[in-house]
Amino acid sequence: MNNKTIQMIVTDEFANEQTITLPLTMPLEINDTEIKIPLQKKKRLRKSPLSFIIVASLTLLICILVFHGYRQIPLVGDQSAATLILLIGLISGMINFTLQFIQHKGKADEHxxxxxxxxxxxxxxxxxxxxxxxxxxFLFRVLGQLFYGASFDIYTTTIIVILFVTIMNNIMMTLANNLSPTSIIRSLVAIIFGGVGIAMITNKDQQWWLANLSFLGTPEATRSWEFNLTLILSAFLMMALIDYLFVLLYQKMGKNNGLRILKGLLLATALCLGGVGFFPYNESAFYQNMHNRVAGYLVYLFLILIISIKWLLPTIERRFLQLSYAIGGLLIVSVYLFLGIHYLSLTAFELIAFVLAFSWLLMLLQALINIINKPDSTYTIVIKRMPTYK
Incomplete structure (x- = not known):
């Protein structure tokens, strides 16, 4: 990759318009189709399409209609503040996310x-x-345990509902404004590790580790739907991220058979991950069969990806290949320790395989992002003010 230094002379009007302080030194990226100069433009505060006043007013109206005649409203429960917060916050947050996405879609920026x-x-x-x-x-489950039996009057409840609904909307707005491959990966990590961790903690009394990891998604487990939903939700995010990344990869590298096959394998991996949650291991023979099948396919897909990534993506870094082979070797060793000498229990083997496979998948997704962000040529540009002559 080339690295040179060039100079650019600009007028006072240009400097004032871009709100930059001169002289200024910054990187200049040159790709096959474009030149990028990351000028520090004045940032505009983005307002929520569904403003706070509208959300707060609607929340106030709904609270009055729903809780009219109630002397005390419980914090958690079927007819509680938490239920209303989830309902209003989710609907208004989805609307805000959608409107913000459409707004970015219609603007000529790099969103x-x-x-x-x-x-x-x-x-x-x-x-x-x-x-x-x-x-x-999960937050209200914790609050329900901390403040067991807590209830409030309609005015306090309304304030609580408006506060939490506003927070939920702000989070959805932040997700929409800062949407990027990295943010999606972080969400994916939070979902899968958070969901699995919560399921493990919830079922500690059932001693799930004496059975296997899949026990967390069976009817015998406490709130097994959380574990299964975690897998399905992770699959959704993976599919969205893969589709997004390969649009950018096609632009940078062109559509070739290697990228098409890699995308197909990754999408199949996401589908199998979701299938493990969609077909929980229960008393139904059909569900048991499908659960075992998609879990087996998931293992095969990971092995195929690790082995073939060198040929499917020739531009991948050598260090990544070395780490891939190391992880593949550890998977083989864990299989030997489990099936060969029976040193590992089924639960230990599943946990080791899960952590190794998911870690490698995150590494691959990050490697794809690095390929997308890597410029063909990098220059250092020095911007100076145009001299004035008297």
């Missing part, structure tokens, strides 16, 4: 919305909405 197709937007919206829903649900 991720330009590269996310409409066919994948519902998946993305559903994923983030479920993430907020599950997070809020």
């Amino acid at each position: 991720a919305a330009h590269y996310i197709s409409w066919r994948i937007f519902p998946v993305l919206l559903l994923s983030f909405s479920l993430l907020i829903f599950v997070g809020t649900l």
